[in-house]
Amino acid sequence: MSSSSSITEVGMEKRPEPTPSNNDDLLNLPYRTTTNDANLEEYSRETATGQILRTSISRVSGVPETHKLVTFTLYDPENPKNWSKPFKWYCTMIIAMVCFAVAFASSVVTADMHGVMKDLNASKEEALLSVTLFVVGFGLGPMIFAPLSEVLGRKVVYAATLGVAVVFIIPGAVATNIETLLIARAIDGIAFSAPMTLVGGSLADLWRTEERGVPMAAFSAAPFLGPAIGPLVGGFLSAAGGWRWLYWIQLITSGTIYLLIFTVPETYAPTLLARRARRLRVETGDNTFVTEQELDKRPFGETIWLFLIRPFQLLFSELIVFLISVYMSVLYGLLYMFFVAYPIVYQEGKGYSAGITGLMFIPLAIGVVLSATCAPLVNAHYLARARKYTTTPPPPELRLIPMMYSCWLIPLGLFVFAWTSYPRLHWIAPALGGLTIGFGFLFLYNSANNYLVDSYQHQAASALAAKTFLRSIWGAATVLFTEAMYHRFGDQWATSLLAFLALACCAIPFLFYVFGERIRRRARFAYSSEGEGTMQVGGKGEDVERGK
Numbered sequence: 001m002s003s004s005s006s007i008t009e010v011g012m013e014k015r016p017e018p019t020p021s022n023n024d025d026l027l028n029l030p031y032r033t034t035t036n037d038a039n040l041e042e043y044s045r046e047t048a049t050g051q052i053l054r055t056s057i058s059r060v061s062g063v064p065e066t067h068k069l070v071t072f073t074l075y076d077p078e079n080p081k082n083w084s085k086p087f088k089w090y091c092t093m094i095i096a097m098v099c100f101a102v103a104f105a106s107s108v109v110t111a112d113m114h115g116v117m118k119d120l121n122a123s124k125e126e127a128l129l130s131v132t133l134f135v136v137g138f139g140l141g142p143m144i145f146a147p148l149s150e151v152l153g154r155k156v157v158y159a160a161t162l163g164v165a166v167v168f169i170i171p172g173a174v175a176t177n178i179e180t181l182l183i184a185r186a187i188d189g190i191a192f193s194a195p196m197t198l199v200g201g202s203l204a205d206l207w208r209t210e211e212r213g214v215p216m217a218a219f220s221a222a223p224f225l226g227p228a229i230g231p232l233v234g235g236f237l238s239a240a241g242g243w244r245w246l247y248w249i250q251l252i253t254s255g256t257i258y259l260l261i262f263t264v265p266e267t268y269a270p271t272l273l274a275r276r277a278r279r280l281r282v283e284t285g286d287n288t289f290v291t292e293q294e295l296d297k298r299p300f301g302e303t304i305w306l307f308l309i310r311p312f313q314l315l316f317s318e319l320i321v322f323l324i325s326v327y328m329s330v331l332y333g334l335l336y337m338f339f340v341a342y343p344i345v346y347q348e349g350k351g352y353s354a355g356i357t358g359l360m361f362i363p364l365a366i367g368v369v370l371s372a373t374c375a376p377l378v379n380a381h382y383l384a385r386a387r388k389y390t391t392t393p394p395p396p397e398l399r400l401i402p403m404m405y406s407c408w409l410i411p412l413g414l415f416v417f418a419w420t421s422y423p424r425l426h427w428i429a430p431a432l433g434g435l436t437i438g439f440g441f442l443f444l445y446n447s448a449n450n451y452l453v454d455s456y457q458h459q460a461a462s463a464l465a466a467k468t469f470l471r472s473i474w475g476a477a478t479v480l481f482t483e484a485m486y487h488r489f490g491d492q493w494a495t496s497l498l499a500f501l502a503l504a505c506c507a508i509p510f511l512f513y514v515f516g517e518r519i520r521r522r523a524r525f526a527y528s529s530e531g532e533g534t535m536q537v538g539g540k541g542e543d544v545e546r547g548k
Contacts, residue, residue, distance in 0.1 A: 028204050030150040030270045030293055031458045032306055038292040042069040043269045046076060051289070067290045070277040072269070078276070080206050080267040088206045091264045092215045094257070096222045098162070099199045101257045102192045103226020104233075105169075105250045106134055109185075110339035110479075111234025111354050115243030122178040125480060128340075130172075130185045132476040135336065137189020138196065139472030142465050145194035147307045151293075153271030154198050154205070155264070161194035162258045169254065173247035196223065197468075205267035217375035221368050224441055227335055228365035231342065235358030310459070315466035318523055320455055320512060324448050325467040327505045329474035331410065331444060334437070334498060336475045338364070340482040345430060345491055349423040363431045367438025375446065378402050396454035396527075397516045403447035403509040409440030411506070414499035421491045451512070455520060457527040 029040045042052055051068040072079040080088070109116075113127040120127075141161075149157045168187045175181040199219055207215050237245050266272060273291050280289040314321045338361075346357040382401075386394040417433030452467060453460040486494040512519070520526035 028201055028269065032147050032461060033150045033303070034292050038295075039069065040292060042071050042292055043273065045071060046074050046079070047071045048074055050076075054295075067288050067295060068286075069295075070273045070280065070289055070291055072273070078272060079269070080265075080272075081208050083206070089215075091206055091267070092203060092218065094260050094264050095199050095202050096219050098158070098195045098257050098261065099219060099222035100226045100229075101250075101253045102196050103223045104230045105188070105192060105226075105254060106131070106138075107227040107230030107336075107339055108234040108237075108250065109230075109243075109246050111231050111358060112238035112243040112246060115238060116178070116181070119243070120175065120178045120181065124483070126178050126182075128479050129182050131336070131339070131479045133182055133186040134189035134192075135472050135476035135479070137186060137191070137472075138193045139469040139476075141190045141193025142197040142468050143308060143311065146197045146461055146465060147303075149194075149198055149201070149268065150270070153266050154202055154268045155261075155266045157194050157198060158261050158264075159258075161191045162254070162261060165191035166251065166254050166258050169247055169251045173244050173251065202267050205269065214376055216379075217372045220375060220442055220446055221372035224335070224368040224438065224445075225365055227339070228361045228368065228438070231339060232358035232361050232365075235354035235356070239353060239355050306462075310462040311466040311469060314456070314459060314463050314525055315470060318456075318463075318525055319519055320516065320523070320526060321452065321463050321466055323508050323511070324452055325470040327508050328445070328448050328467055329471045330501055330505055331441060332471040332475040333478040334410070334414075334502070335441075337478045337482045337498065338434070340479060341486060341491075341495065344483065344486045345421045346427065349421065349491065350427065352427075360427065360431050360434070363435035364438040367435040367440075368442055371439045371442035375442070378443065378446070393454075395517060396451055396520075397513050399447055399450040399454055400509040400513045400516075401447075402443045403451075404513060406440045406443035406447075407502075407506040407509060409436050410444070411499045411503040413437035413440065414495055414502060418492045418495035418499060421495065447509070455516070455526050459525045 029043055031040070034040065039052070039054060045052075050071055050073040052071055054067045054069050055064055076082055083091075109130055113124065116122060116127040116130065117124060145157055145161065165188050168184045168191065170184075172181050172184040172188070175184065199222075200216075203215050203219050204212070233249065234246050237249060270291065270293055274293060277289045277291050277294065281287055315325060316322065342360055343354070343357055346352045346360055347354065352360075382398060385398055385401075389395075413433040413436030415433075416436065417430045420429030420433065448467070449464065452463045456463040482494075485497075488494075489497065
């Protein structure tokens with residue numbers, strides 16, 4: 001329920017709410033903590049006066065009220081987008097390091113499960129639960145921390161959750177029984193999920209659309225580089241110092257990042273403007289200086305309902321969200337399956353040590369880096385195509401084009417890995433399969449996120465939360481059955497089964513490219529504008545019909 005029954009804007013040209021030119025901006029606006037009729041232009045527009053007048057009918061008194069919505073001024077030094085480039089790059093690298101450290105912590109422990117089993121008298125399944133519970137936390141945490149950051153800001157959520165995560169690494173390192181280790185890992189997974197949730201938004205806070213290609217590419221690579229580097233470092237470290245050092249290295253890396261995060265100021269525009277509004281009310285005595293969040297807060301019950309229930313509504317009632325989430329779950333599961341499959345192929349099959357087996361993840365990491373370097377080119381290609389659509393926002397299905405090309409790389413890499421994994425064959429062949437898979441991961445991941453955001457607009461944060469939940473639950477489960485699957489089917493057919501599954505998923509981007517617009521028109525929550533797809537051709541508009 002809104003705090004006002006009607007809205008008019010005073011002192012500015014009346015115009016529709018702008019559509020951000022980059023979908024990351026959609027996630028930066030506090031849709032979930034304001035009512036549907038809130039004027040969120042306050043958070044995306046700089047004004048000469050630093051305010052937008054808003055007249056509304058009070059729900060309490062029934063009389064018109066005028067409020068001054070606080071904005072950033074032109075070239076405002078408090079606007080993170082106006083900070084110096086060197087400082088923005090410093091903040092970007094710290095934030096990307098947070099993301100890397102979290103992903104690293106999820107995978108480094110897989111290098112020595114036998115040490116845990118021996119010292120803590122645990123079964124193989126119990127030892128693997130240290131990975132499973134951590135990854136489950138990745139799915140649960142964003143349901144709370146993402147909306148919480150819209151209320152409290154980025155920095156306080158970073159500081160609080162990273163602090164909890166760092167502290168609970170210690171019980172894992174000194175655990176004398178498997179129960180202590182598992183509880184510590186579960187808490188760490190939930191706490192570490194917050195930084196992973198906020199990093200993309202933080203970079204969108206800092207960089208304008210035209211500047212964002214390279215910083216976002218650096219961020220996108222971090223979640224995949226961490227799992228690739230973790231087994232590499234862990235293999236040599238556990239051989240030299242034992243499995244407990246796999247936790248001490250997490251403490252060192254995460255503790256260092258935790259201290260550095262305090263050097264990054266608050267970047268979330270709604271939080272910065274709320275502080276400015278409070279300061280202006282104190283300095284001027286004028287209580288009409290407000291922000292939309294202060295003016296239009298939802299009832300607590302409605303807020304909780306939207307935060308917790310809406311992602312599941314989208315997941316189980318929206319075909320686009322469900323199938324894209326399934327596809328991303330398959331990819332995420334592959335990444336965590338490799339933590340078990342690589343030791344089977346290289347340690348059991350070829351007799352390599354844990355350290356040498358960790359080296360086999362290097363091609364996977366190289367593939368991710370190469371993919372990240374192509375991200376600005378992919379974004380430029382999208383913007384060039386999007387500029388042809390003059391009367392409406394470009395159709396979200398344009399985001400699927402990179403996915404339609406790169407989806408084939410995953411089954412190709414898996415088939416190469418599968419049928420070159422015989423012990424008698426050279427190690428480089430299956431490693432090259434990992435290179436192909438790593439190169440395909442990032443294109444698919446970014447395209448899927450972009451498509452969900454463009455398709456669901458104001459529901460984008462909930463759509464991504466739904467995807468993250470299903471992806472994390474599946475990724476966590478795969479760790480538990482991968483070893484049994486490989487031992488039962490054999491290395492070649494177990495990997496081939498995964499390849500056929502990835503091959504079947506290749507139909508998903510083509511399905512939505514052809515029928516996506518029809519599906520969105522009939523969906524309850526999806527964004528679909530009438531006349532969508534009007535493209536400028538030769539100076540004239542023509543209707544581009546897809547799926548009609």
